[in-house]
Amino acid sequence: MQQSTGKSEAASQKKVPVAEPTFITISLTVNGAAYAARVEPRRTLLDCLRDDLVFPGTHAGCEHGVCGCCNVIVDGALIRSCLMLAVMADGSSVETIEGQADGDELTPVQEAFCAKHAMQCGYCTPGMIMTLEDLLRRNPRPSEEELVDALSGNLCRCTGYEQILQAAESVVAAGEKEAETA
C-alpha cells in the first residue's frame, strides 16, 4: 500500500463552534407519578429516565436499538428507550422496571425469574421483564414459539436464554392452571 499523509476530517473544515444547548421542558407520567424534566431536544428517553429522573433500572446496552436492555412501555407499547427522544414522550405514560413490584411483592414474572434463576449479571433483566410483561398483557397464553419470538428482541450474554424461557413458561403455565380452576 502506498504511504499517504492525512488529516482527520474536522481539520479540513472551517472552525464550527458547537452551539450552546437549548432546553425544552416536558412533563410525563412514570410508573403512575407525574414528573417534569428539562431536556435537550436530542436527549433520549433512556438518558432522561436514568439521569434526569430517578429510574436507573433501565440500562443502556448498545444505544442503537438492537439489544433491548432499555425496553420500557410507553402508552401501552413496548419501545426501545434509546431510540425514542425524551421530547417525544412529552405527555406520555411510561412504565419502567421500578414500577413493576408492589412494595415487597414482586410480579409473577419477577418471581419466576428468581425461581428459575433467569439471569446472571442482571444487566439485561429489566428489559427482558418489560418485554415479557408487554407480551403477556397482549397474549396471556403464548406458545413456545411466540415466547421465543417476543424474547428474540432482547439479547442476553449470560444465560443462553434457557432459564429465561423456563421462567416465562412457568408464568404461562401458572396462568393456565389458574384459568382452569377459576
Add this chain to the structure above:
Amino acid sequence: MTSPAEGGRYKFIGKPMPVIEDRRFVRGGGRYINDLSLPAMLHMAMAPAPVAHAVLQSVDVSQALSAPGVVTVITGADLVQMMEPVPQELALPHVVWYPLAVDKIRYAGEWVAAVVATSRAAAEDAAELVTMEFEELEPLVDPRRAMQPDAPLLHEAESSNVVWNERWTWGEVDREFAQADHTFEYRFRWNRHSGVPLETFGCVAQVDPTGILELWASHQNPDIQQEVIKVMRTPKVKVHMDIDIGGSYGSKRGRKQMYLVAAAAIRTRRPVKFIEDRIENMQAGDGHGPDRYYTVKVAATSAGDIRALDIDVIEDLGAYCGRGPRQITKPTSAIVGPYRIPAARYGGYGVLTCKTNQVPFRGAGQSPHNFILERTIDQVARDLGLDRVDVRLRNYIQPEQFPYEIPGGAIYDSGNYPGATEIGLKQARFEDLLVEQAQARAAGRLFGIGTAGGLDPGGAAAEHGEGVRIEIDATGHAVATIGFQSAGQAHESMVTQIIREELGIDIADITVQRGHGLAGIYAGAPTGNRMTQMLGTTVYQCSAKVRRRLTELAAFTLEVGEGQIEVEGTSYRVTGEPGRALSIRQLAKIAYGPRLKCPPGMEPGIVEQNVYAGPDIVTKRKLKTGAKQFPTYSFDFHVVAAEVDPATFEIKLTKYVVVHDCGTVINPLVVDGFTYGGVGHGVGGALFENFAYDPDSGQLLASTFMDYLMPTAHEVPRVELHEQVTPSPLHPYGAKGTAEGAYMTTPAAIASAIEDALAPHGIRITEVPITPQMIFDKMMVAASGTDGAGKDGDE
C-alpha cells in the same frame, strides 16, 4: 472436630438455593458503574484514530478545549508525564503502551485524545473537534503478513512484530511420528470473537479529601489495586469492589480506561466518569478474544489410537501485548484434552497487528484449543474410515486412571469421560438420530449429528490464594467480607450457602459484603473457574475457625472440656446433656461482653480471617517448562443435531444435549445457568460472531450490534442438560470449577454436526464462525469437482 460437611452428606450444599443477587436484579436494583454519580462529576469521551496504522505527527485540541462544557483534553503526550506505561504480560521494553496514542496510531479507532466535560454529550461534541495530522503506513491485519521480514514494524524499536515464540516438546513426539501407521496434517482458523457483555466497560475516579485516589470500575480483577499504585505513582489508592458488573466472561478488564479517568481526576481535581459507548468498546476496549491460525499434525495407528500431537499456533495479539500471551499458553494445562495421547508438541507465534488488544475471554485460549482437538479427532476418524464416537471412546483416559498425568506434567484430578459420553448418547437417542439422518438424506436433506467433549480446567491462579473475613456480630449475625465484585457468578449466594452449611446460620442472618483495596482482604479474581475452588475453600476453612472459637467459648462457659462440646446447627451443647447448650446468639453476647466471662487470652469479639493458599498440586509441584497445572478438571460432552437448508444454507440446531460434570454441584440453579449460558456463547462463536477487519484499510467491520451478530432466543436451541457427578479430591465438597466448559465444547460440537450434514458433499469444517456464505463457497468448490472443499482452514 469434624466438619458438618464431612461424609458427603450436606444439608444445603447441592440443593437449589434461590440466588440472593437475583432479588435486586429483577427490581432494576442492581447498582452498576453507570449508576454511580458523585458531586461535581465530569464525563469523558474519546477522539479515535481514523486510520489503522500511521505516524502521528500532531494532535490539535484547541477547538475542543474552547467548546461549551469542556474542562480539559488529555493527549498521549500528557500521559507520558503523568503515569507509567500500562503493564503488559511480556517484558518488552520497546512495546510501550499508553491509554492514548503517543507518536503512532496502531489500529483504527485507537484513542488519541480524551475530552473531559460537564456532560458526556458535551464531551462527545468536543471530541469531534479534535484534529490530528498523520502519515499513513501499511495496515497489518493478517498476522502471517506481519511475520514477514519486509512487513512494517508496529513498534519500530522492537526488532519484529513477533513478540512470543516458544515451542515445547513433552514425550517422544518425533519417535511417535516416525513410527506411526498414519500421520495427518490439518489447518484450522478461529476468528476473533469475545464475551461482548451488554454493559460496556466503565469507571469512575476521584481523589478524596485525604489524598487517596479512589477508583470504581466494572472490572473483574480487584488485584488491579497494586497495579494502579505502580502505574499512577502513588501508594494511596483505593479500588472499590462493591458494584455489580454487567457481564464479563473474562472481558471486563479495562485498565487503560481506569488510568485515563485517574489521570483526568488528578488533573481536574474533580470526579471523572468514563462509560464506553458501544463503538468505543468494540473498536478500542481491549476486549477481543483469541484470533488464531492452527496447523495440527497427528500421529495415529490404523486402529485409531492417537499417539502424538504437534500443534503450531499463530496468535494475532493486536497492537499491544496486553493479556494475549497468557491465552496462548493456557491450553498447556489440558493439552491432550480427555485423551491418553502420550506425546505432544505445542508452540508458535504471538504476533502484533493493527487490532485492539486481546483479553483472556472465557477459557483464556482453551476454547480454540478444545475446538481444534475435537475437530482433529473427527478428521482422523474420517480419514481412517472409523466411527467418530468409537475413536473418542478408544482414546479416552479411563476412570480408574485418575489422578492422570498428561504430557508436560499437569495432573487431572478426576473424571469419567466414557460415562459422560454414554449418558449423552443415550439421552440424545443417538441410534434414533442415525435413523432420522438416513431418512433425511434419502429425502435430499442436509441433516447432521455432532459430538464433542471438552475439558474445563478450574481454579486458575490457585497459587495466589484467596481470603475472606467472617465475623459474628454481637447479636449473632454473620458478616462475611470478600475481596472482589462479581459479574453474575452469584458469589454472594455461594458464600451464604457455605456459611449456612458450616455454621447453621439462617440465610436472612448472613450478610456478604464486598470490600475494597484497603479493606485488608487478600483477594485474587474470578478468573478461570477459580472461585468455587478458592473462595469456596477459604469460606469453608474460615467457618471452621469460627466454629472452633465458638466451641472454645461454649466449653469455657459451660465448664467442660472442648472435646465434650458437640455442634448441632447453631447450638453448641455438652455431649449427652442436651439441656446444657448455648446458641450462637448467646455465645456472641458473651464474646462481646465483659472479659471476665471469656476464656483468658481470647480476643474480644468473634472475627476470623482466612487465606486459602491453594492445593499442594499447584503450590508444591514443579512442571516441565511451558506446562501449566489447574487444580480441577470438569468435563462436558455435547450431542447436537443440525440441519442445513439446501437452498439458503441457513443452519438450524434441532437438538442439543449436554452432559456436564463438575463434581459436586453447590447450587444447581447457578451451575445449570453457566452451562446453558456457555452453550449460548458457543453458538455465537460457532455460527455468528466475528470481529472482522477490512484487509485493505484495517477498519473494524463489526463495531456495532448491527454488524457483530450475536445469537438471540431464536438461534440458541433449547438445551437438554444432564449432570454426572465425579467429585474432585481437591475440594472440601468435591466440587470443581466450572462455567467455561460448555462454551469451550459447543463450537466443536456444532462444527461436527454441520460437517456431518455436509458429508455427502465431501465438505470439511475447519473454521468458525460457520456461516451460510462459507457453506455456499465450499459447496461451489465441491460442485466444481476440485478437492479444495476440505482443505483450507482459512478465509
